Amino acid sequence: MKYRWMVIVVILAMSTLLCGCWDTIDVENLDISLIAGYDTPPSGEAGKVAVTALLAAVVEEDEKIGTYSAQTVGETRSRRAYNEPRQYTLSQLQVMLIGKDLARQGFRNIIDPNMREPRVKPSINVAVVNGRAEELLHFMAKKDIKRVSDVLISLLQIIPERAFVPRTSLFCLAADSYAPGMAVAVPVLQPADNQQGVELTGCALFAQDRMIAQLDRMETRSLVLLSGKKAHGWIPFSLYKDGQLYDEGTVFVANQRKVKVSRQGELIVFDIQVTLKGRLVEHAVVQHSSTLYEEQHLREIEEAVADDLKMQMQDFIEFMQEELRIDAIDITPYALAKWRQEIAPQLEQGFIEDVLINVDVEVILQNTGELG
Known part of the structure; x- marks a missing residue:
């Protein structure tokens, strides 16, 4: 009898739960x-x-x-x-x-x-x-x-x-x-x-x-790299020697950023280090080169990518300071951390256009595949 009542209780409990809300x-x-x-x-x-x-x-x-x-x-x-x-x-x-x-x-x-x-x-x-x-x-x-x-x-x-x-x-x-x-x-x-x-x-x-x-996309890429927003992407490159194209291709990289802020008298200076790490996705040497499989050739590609990106980022910094006149790359907090009382009142009237922003770019690539 006791067992029967236990079964009935279990069945009633299950029925209640299965009914939903x-x-x-x-x-x-x-x-x-x-x-x-x-x-x-x-x-x-x-x-x-x-x-x-x-x-x-x-x-x-x-x-x-x-x-x-x-x-x-x-x-x-x-x-x-x-x-x-x-x-x-x-x-x-x-x-x-x-x-x-x-x-x-x-x-x-x-x-x-x-x-x-x-x-x-x-x-x-x-x-x-x-x-x-x-x-x-x-x-x-x-x-x-x-x-x-x-x-x-x-x-x-x-x-x-x-x-x-x-x-x-x-x-x-x-x-x-x-x-x-x-x-x-x-x-x-x-x-x-x-x-x-x-x-x-x-x-x-x-x-x-x-x-x-x-x-546009190029300006957006510069903004992302300068602001340190984590991302991955493909970047094309071209190598020239004596004014002639001899290699072109694509790299796939991820970014990171470091910012240092200092003062030179009244001038506030930001030094931005952008580092890109990734791999060589493809390249097509226009004329056969003995450096195709050498480490030096990879270094040339790294330098070409770094130089192109640095130039684009410098252009964006100029545009930001002279036309936008507002911080779009999230560096102001670094200055506020050191000189908040002095800088905070300036932000509404103008701050970013009166600072010096330097940028340096390092590209580190891995050569993959049998032919490189």
Whole structure:
């Protein structure tokens, strides 16, 4: 009898556990936002912001896209409630896209509600669209509606592992863009030239919640190397002798940075050491050289890559100091650590344009393969 009661108790307990949550909502009753795009309202529509959501495929449906315009982000959610029966959830939001026009106006009105929303993770990736976010999502949907979210989420998450482009989270954008005298870099997306997908064209710089500049891929690479953001990427090279091309190829390298700050009287001096380590991916000697298999030839390639990158970084430093007039490479904190009381009041009026920035580049390559 005792054994029978024990069996009954166990069965009742298992039945209770298998019933699931009493307050659960079936997934088919949810609209799960994976990607949110923010733009200025389309021509002719009232409001200050247009929100486009890419919603997850539920049951057997495809991913779908919806756009709402209103004065605020919160009002777009309110308007949606009047004509959509499904509950809108942001708990799975992975990517935030900001249209270029809205980025130039300022993103304060879209960052604030998302940072306050507990279901939105501060680690979601942010990108600027060279155009409208809504149009980019519809463009991708026409190519393959089933893969829009996969492509954008994966591309922005792994890009530093394959190219010298920064990955920027919602938290970093919200915090760093308001730091006095500093700028934060955000990757830029647009439809690919062959119209078969999307591509990253470089990055945009934000200061005080507004986009202040857009950089191409070469400028973005210089920014990443100078700022010490961890990344990997392929870099082409060319070797010349007596004005004639005799070797060209590609290296794959990872970067690291060291910064030293000192003073020469009133002048603050930054010395940046950029080190790149990796391997020789390919090279094609135009004319046969006996140095093809020698260590000296590899040293020549290292020097060629280092010289090219150093020149590009020096150009970017000049552009940053003379035109941007703001720290885009994250070196100001090194000076603040030593002379905060003196420097902090200068950051709003101008600081980075009055310092001396030196850069040196070292490239260390490994020669792989039987032929090198």
